[in-house]
Amino acid sequence: MNSSRITNSKLFFRSFSTNSNLQHLNPTPSNPITRVNPEHLLRVCTILYQQQHSSDSKLRNNLQKTRFDVTHEFFLQVCNKFPLSWRPVFRFYQFSLTRPGFTHTSVSFNKMVDVIGRSRNTDLFWDVLHEMARRRLVNDRTFRIALRTLAKARELKKCVDFFHLMGAHDYGYSLDTLNKVVETLCSDRLVDEAKHVVVKLKDWIKPNGVTYKFLISGYCHRGDMIEASKMWNLMVDEGYEADINAADTMMETFFKNNQFNQGLKLFQTMRMNRIDELGISTYRIVIKWMCRKGKLGEAHLVFEEMLRRGIQVDDLTIASIIYGLVSKSRVGDAYMILEKIEKPDINVYHGLIKGFLRTRKLSEATEVFREMIRQGCEPIMHTYIMMLQGHLGKRGRKGRDPLVNFDTIFVGGLVKEGKSLEATKYVERAMRRGVEVPKFDFNKFLHYYSNEEGVVMFEEVGKKLREVGLFDLADIFLRYGEKMATRDRRRQSM
Numbered sequence: 001m002n003s004s005r006i007t008n009s010k011l012f013f014r015s016f017s018t019n020s021n022l023q024h025l026n027p028t029p030s031n032p033i034t035r036v037n038p039e040h041l042l043r044v045c046t047i048l049y050q051q052q053h054s055s056d057s058k059l060r061n062n063l064q065k066t067r068f069d070v071t072h073e074f075f076l077q078v079c080n081k082f083p084l085s086w087r088p089v090f091r092f093y094q095f096s097l098t099r100p101g102f103t104h105t106s107v108s109f110n111k112m113v114d115v116i117g118r119s120r121n122t123d124l125f126w127d128v129l130h131e132m133a134r135r136r137l138v139n140d141r142t143f144r145i146a147l148r149t150l151a152k153a154r155e156l157k158k159c160v161d162f163f164h165l166m167g168a169h170d171y172g173y174s175l176d177t178l179n180k181v182v183e184t185l186c187s188d189r190l191v192d193e194a195k196h197v198v199v200k201l202k203d204w205i206k207p208n209g210v211t212y213k214f215l216i217s218g219y220c221h222r223g224d225m226i227e228a229s230k231m232w233n234l235m236v237d238e239g240y241e242a243d244i245n246a247a248d249t250m251m252e253t254f255f256k257n258n259q260f261n262q263g264l265k266l267f268q269t270m271r272m273n274r275i276d277e278l279g280i281s282t283y284r285i286v287i288k289w290m291c292r293k294g295k296l297g298e299a300h301l302v303f304e305e306m307l308r309r310g311i312q313v314d315d316l317t318i319a320s321i322i323y324g325l326v327s328k329s330r331v332g333d334a335y336m337i338l339e340k341i342e343k344p345d346i347n348v349y350h351g352l353i354k355g356f357l358r359t360r361k362l363s364e365a366t367e368v369f370r371e372m373i374r375q376g377c378e379p380i381m382h383t384y385i386m387m388l389q390g391h392l393g394k395r396g397r398k399g400r401d402p403l404v405n406f407d408t409i410f411v412g413g414l415v416k417e418g419k420s421l422e423a424t425k426y427v428e429r430a431m432r433r434g435v436e437v438p439k440f441d442f443n444k445f446l447h448y449y450s451n452e453e454g455v456v457m458f459e460e461v462g463k464k465l466r467e468v469g470l471f472d473l474a475d476i477f478l479r480y481g482e483k484m485a486t487r488d489r490r491r492q493s494m
Contacts, residue, residue: 186218291324319351326355
């Protein structure tokens with residue numbers, strides 16, 4: 001957008017801000033939801049798209065000739081039609097200001113500003129935020145949208161300036177709002193930007209334990225334990241106690257990063273100082289990773305402590321113990337625990353399957369797969385991916401018959417999706433065999449064939465697998481084909 005267009009938009013905003021005092025008393029006036037005529041909506045959106053570069057008078061005349069009512073719901077639907085294109089939405093906004101009896105609310109402004117932000121028109125985005133501040137239509141969702149958009153554009157100064165802008169319009173500096181913004185940024189992996197905002201606003205808004213909890217979790221999810229530890233120490237130095245959820249996140253990240261001793265050290269610290277606050281989530285994490293590391297004795301001690309404290313055991317914890325026992329070839333002990341469970345859920349069956357797959361007992365894993373189906377526990381996508389990885393390996397393998405060459409199945413899926421270049425690269429690497437074949441993505445494979453044609457493919461491949469003696473693998477393919485067929489029939493009957 002050129003500079004003259006920006007200047008005009010500012011003047012246009014100012015000319016329609018006379019009702020700001022009324023909006024201050026009622027920042028979100030109620031707008032009853034009215035049914036939108038789809039034909040009117042299509043006609044208006046067509047005009048907005050085809051004439052988005054036309055002059056204001058021409059566009060306004062064409063819209064006025066069209067029969068439709070500008071309602072709150074109608075405006076939101078127009079925004080939905082152009083989720084990444086700011087021009088049609090903004091020009092319709094300008095047109096809506098000329099319609100008598102129509103008033104924008106925080107909801108409609110937030111919708112529009114979100115579209116403008118996604119289209120990366122930062123200058124107009126900033127202008128609209130100023131207008132919302134003048135009209136007293138800013139709420140917590142506006143803060144979330146504004147900071148997320150500006151942070152993604154690396155406009156860190158404007159991230160801070162937005163808080164000062166709101167302060168200049170008597171919104172005040174709210175710790176609760178800051179925490180919501182930090183939570184949003186950290187969930188979008190913008191934790192460095194969130195930290196920058198917190199540091200720069202420290203003189204106006206003092207962070208609390210909740211703020212640090214989100215920052216710690218954000219760095220943990222990014223795998224940056226150095227920064228997470230710095231935030232932890234800063235939080236302790238300022239006199240705040242660590243949130244249990246933040247401690248759980250940090251502990252599990254230590255385990256994931258092969259820093260097992262650091263994770264156990266944090267658990268022992270929490271255990272000594274705040275044992276009354278520890279719940280099932282903390283014990284579940286520790287027991288799961290102890291079982292994965294084969295430390296069944298230590299896991300048993302932690303499990304007994306949990307029982308002594310009267311904490312109710314959940315199926316995820318039981319599944320971890322079963323997995324640990326089976327992976328250590330203590331299958332009898334695992335089945336003794338299983339027999340005591342009245343109705344095992346899918347997590348328990350997954351623990352058994354993972355244990356058998358780890359010890360390469362593929363037939364036993366497939367038998368558990370069949371048993372869970374007989375017990376009415378429907379497999380999920382993760383179940384099928386585990387089974388395929390166990391039978392075929394992480395990169396797939398060649399079958400004993402040319403008709404069931406798994407490379408061919410995968411390449412066929414890529415070609416079918418129009419990804420010829422990826423298929424060619426895969427074939428070249430597979431032919432050379434001197435170059436490592438990339439990791440096979442079973443998730444994408446199942447996604448490519450989760451349709452009507454996939455039903456036929458799974459049936460055909462399942463039959464061919466049976467012909468060459470791969471009965472376990474055949475059952476998995478046939479079952480998934482039945483699942484897809486049932487899903488399609490269910491959709492058609494609705």
